[in-house]
Amino acid sequence: MDLGFRGPKYTWTNCQEGQNLIKERLDRCLANLEWRDIFPEAEIVVEVMTSSDHAVLVLQLLGQHKQQLKRRNFRFEARWIHEPGYQEVFLEAWNNLSEEGDTWLQLGEKLSRCQASISRWRGRVHGSTSAAIKALQQKLNEEQGCETLWAAGELKKIQQDLES
Structure with missing residues (x-):
């Protein structure tokens, strides 16, 4: 069975502009009934696409509400x-x-x-780097999930900002 997903509708794009743009939900996660019995709260989260034409699928075994909060690690830049x-x-x-x-x-x-x-x-x-990253990811999420044609230049700008 398909586990479904949470997040952007499309998991792949051909990265073209205008009428040549194709967006599809190609990537999926499947499980059988035995696995589903072991992990009944498992869910798939589709992350926004940044530098790839495929979105990342994240398998969360405990569901979104039961994950333990982790102490933030210090990262030196x-x-x-x-x-x-x-x-x-x-x-x-x-x-x-x-x-x-x-x-x-x-x-x-x-x-x-x-x-x-x-x-x-x-x-x-x-300021808050994580807040800026979340805002850019949200913007990408909204743009990638919409049914209309993407403004390729704007999307690439958002993706570059997120990468940097």
Whole structure:
């Protein structure tokens, strides 16, 4: 049986413009009754297409409402070191700890302090990156799901913004 989906209607496009544009739901997820009995809340989420002509299908076994919230991981972006204010924030956090205790404990405390300071700095300077990504994904989702012809130039711009 087809598991259905949540998200954009189409999972493939030929990326053409105007009357040459073709959009289809080619990609599907199938399961038999035994598998469905084991995972009754499983669902398929169709992600927006970014750089591929196929959408990503995500299998969520627990359903959308029962997934555990995960602690956000800190992700360092190398481009930050070239931005104004970064070095000052880093050095202040790194140098602003006592030199007491075990060397490894000191290192752990310095890294934790740097992570917290850089995260606050990033929020002030860049705002919410995840919010910007979600907004672009929503825009793509709306455009890719509509029945009318795509404005190929606008879609490519949104996709490029999302990639960057």
